[in-house]
Amino acid sequence: MSRWRLHTAAYALLLPFLLFYVLFMLLPLGLGLFVSLYNWSFTGDKLFVALDNYKDLLMDSDFWASLWHTFYFVIISTPTLVILGLLLALLVNLKLRGSRLFQTVYFLPNLLSIAVVTAVWSIMFQPYTGFINAGLHFLGMEDEIFWLTDPGYAWYSILTATVWWTVGFNMILFLAGLQEIPKDLYEAASLDGADRKQQLWYVTIPMLRRVTVLVTMLQVIASFKIFGQVWLMTKGGPGNATRTVVQYIYETGFRQQNMGLASAMSYVLMIVTLFIVILQFRLMNEKEKAGGIS
Structure with missing residues (x-):
């Protein structure tokens, strides 16, 4: 088969994806900029x-407040979900009895819709009747905690629901990375006298660096786009304490019917997210080169 025929076949296979990409990615991007x-x-x-x-966007204090709320969620959620995902993957990778069952249990919440997840956790966080407060009362706490209406607890309630819902996906990515590490490296480290802790620190973690970069970048992007959990659990409250930038875009575009301003907000959010991800990727890439990991 000639090179021309190979290229023609390749482009023919790529054409359906390219059409969907142009129709649902590039065209909306261009239209959003136009609007x-x-x-x-x-x-x-x-x-x-x-x-x-x-x-107008630069002078809008509500936009900057919602952007800060989004940044705050990124700061508290990304390390939590990356570290917990790694720990769960390490636990499952030990291949103890029942590890397959635990792997399934950890991943199952990821298959649920956001409506189901928030409904479950909203009930659990209810004062007086919720499971969380009932457990705390059983342990001796007398005060009633208003998880979803207290500014001091609302974000951590949303974080808890998000971790339960999505940490299984990060675990699967880390688990795939763990299973790709050559066993010879552990055998060589063991022969050199390295114990399990040293093998983890000097073999496992460096070899997972590329997976860690991927998981962290995906998590940052997902956290910047948070909307469903906040909207369904707190509606951005109490007050506007948990209103994120995506919620503010939604309110501006669909409630105030100002699609132009909402599109401008979306572009600013995209640029901020892209900048953070590129910066993060370069920092991790430089650290990888300095550590000699190829």
């Missing part, structure tokens, strides 16, 4: 305002 330059409403009325939406 962000207009004062655009649901009624079809539009007025070209150039960069005025972006100027």
